Amino acid sequence: xxxxxxxxxxxxxxxxxxxxxxxxxxxxxxxxxxxxxxxxxxxxxxxxxxxxxxxxxxxxxxxxxxxxxxxxxxxxxxxxxxxxxxxxxxxxxxxxxxxxxxxxxxxxxxxxxxxxxxxxxxxxxxxxxxxxxxxxxxxxx
Amino acid sequence: xxxxxxxxxxxxxxxxxxxxxxxxxxxxxxxxxxxxxxxxxxxxxxxxxxxxxxxxxxxxxxxxxxxxxxxxxxxxxxxxxxxxxxxxxxxxxxxxxxxxxxxxxxxxxxxxxxxxxxxxxxxxxxxxxxxxxxxxxxxxxxxxxxxxxxxxxxxxxxxxxxxxxxxxxxxxxxxxxxxxxxxxxxxxxxxxxxxxxxxxxxxxxxxxxxxxxxxxxxxxxxxxxxxxxxxxxxxxxxxxxxxxxxxxxxxxxxxxxxxxxxxxxxxxxxxxxxxxxxxxxxxxxxxxxxxxxxxxxxxxxxxxxxxxxxxxxxxxxxxxxxxxxxxxxxxxxxxxxxxxxxxxxxxxxxxxxxxxxxxxxxxxxxxxxxxxxxxxxxxxx
Numbered sequence: 001x002x003x004x005x006x007x008x009x010x011x012x013x014x015x016x017x018x019x020x021x022x023x024x025x026x027x028x029x030x031x032x033x034x035x036x037x038x039x040x041x042x043x044x045x046x047x048x049x050x051x052x053x054x055x056x057x058x059x060x061x062x063x064x065x066x067x068x069x070x071x072x073x074x075x076x077x078x079x080x081x082x083x084x085x086x087x088x089x090x091x092x093x094x095x096x097x098x099x100x101x102x103x104x105x106x107x108x109x110x111x112x113x114x115x116x117x118x119x120x121x122x123x124x125x126x127x128x129x130x131x132x133x134x135x136x137x138x139x140x141x
Numbered sequence: 142x143x144x145x146x147x148x149x150x151x152x153x154x155x156x157x158x159x160x161x162x163x164x165x166x167x168x169x170x171x172x173x174x175x176x177x178x179x180x181x182x183x184x185x186x187x188x189x190x191x192x193x194x195x196x197x198x199x200x201x202x203x204x205x206x207x208x209x210x211x212x213x214x215x216x217x218x219x220x221x222x223x224x225x226x227x228x229x230x231x232x233x234x235x236x237x238x239x240x241x242x243x244x245x246x247x248x249x250x251x252x253x254x255x256x257x258x259x260x261x262x263x264x265x266x267x268x269x270x271x272x273x274x275x276x277x278x279x280x281x282x283x284x285x286x287x288x289x290x291x292x293x294x295x296x297x298x299x300x301x302x303x304x305x306x307x308x309x310x311x312x313x314x315x316x317x318x319x320x321x322x323x324x325x326x327x328x329x330x331x332x333x334x335x336x337x338x339x340x341x342x343x344x345x346x347x348x349x350x351x352x353x354x355x356x357x358x359x360x361x362x363x364x365x366x367x368x369x370x371x372x373x374x375x376x377x378x379x380x381x382x383x384x385x386x387x388x389x390x391x392x393x394x395x396x397x398x399x400x401x402x403x404x405x406x407x408x409x410x411x412x413x414x415x416x417x418x419x420x421x422x423x424x425x426x427x428x429x430x431x432x433x434x435x436x437x438x439x440x441x442x443x444x445x446x447x448x449x450x451x452x453x454x455x456x457x458x459x460x461x462x463x464x465x466x467x468x469x470x471x472x473x474x475x476x477x478x479x480x481x482x483x484x485x486x487x488x489x490x491x492x493x494x495x496x497x498x499x500x501x502x503x504x505x506x507x508x509x510x511x512x513x514x515x516x517x518x519x520x521x522x
Contacts, residue, residue: 081278
């Protein structure tokens, strides 16, 4: 996967790698969206923790997400809060209800500039350095 | 629910100038406000045996209460900071009432002061969500996501949001202490620049320097002081908690639970309320608050504002000093000060005639916390 124009600037915003987020970030860099799954109650969750938010179990594993879901709400950001996002302004930030689990918050760079609550979306993973990637969503057309 | 009525009072209120106060530290904003509240009550700093503080948003220091106590040369029996963001303006009053009830203190000062306008304001633009890569920075974007969902579920319109901002600005135009007193029209609102759509600039409160404070004591002590006692009749809390985007319902707040608790402890209903001072960091918040309190049905907050029913002279005047949107961007402490002044009849041309009961609504985070207080000037007699 190539680093597309303007995406290397996001490297500044990558969170520090910890024991908890290491696997999620490595998978994302490999082009895969993974979630944590509880072995006891079967709920999927994100962000990664050492316990299940739903039932408290500490028996957790990882599963691949389909990355598909629906837009629950969104905003269109017009302010350049960080220079990395400047080339993409105005851009959307969506709360996406994943089909297979949690709500995720991610940016959407839609060329037609149109988005509605309820729109079906899919994860889009973009490389931002040799070892890091960022999660976006895009409309399923 | 235990009855709170007629037992605890706010006896002094004070505030600094609002807006830009260069050279006035965070500590100084607290001290100037507390000293002004002491003077209002007719008390001296050495009589304070409790100092409670809301931490400054811009830096969130540790052991802030003791630091404010030092700057008053007081060694209090009761001190501390409660972290409920905006809701702690009332959460701290509840703690003060509890401490007085337990006999631990008699005169408690509660203050907030910060200088994000002329000092550091970095915390106001911090990323929200799991990481900055999601592109969600600052409070406006997060509240805009709440507004977007409310518009989707209930058909709330930009014109209705505009009317929240216009109502509060209309009241600020009658408040010589307000930061923004110049009136604007619906057209001005619609022409103001986008910040985070559906929010325009005029949907958002400013970032302001300022301090405000109040003094709490018993009804018995209150009767010996300068001003007419204002009674704390009811307090309630309810905290939706969680990161806002993971909450099952986004177009709601804790006002329904906090409001019921406050009305029950005051043995009052919405019919008893003459005016409201509602946390209004963004236009969507008071609109949802009125719905959740039951002043209007769910989804009818927008039309209530559009019909100008919250204006002075209307059926439920709200945010009579201009609120966060127009008086000053301070996170809510000023709303308690205004409610007390209204109930004392000190508000001159913005006075709610015959006001006896006022509701103060506070919330914080992104509708994360909520607290409600009912104040009155009625008393036992």
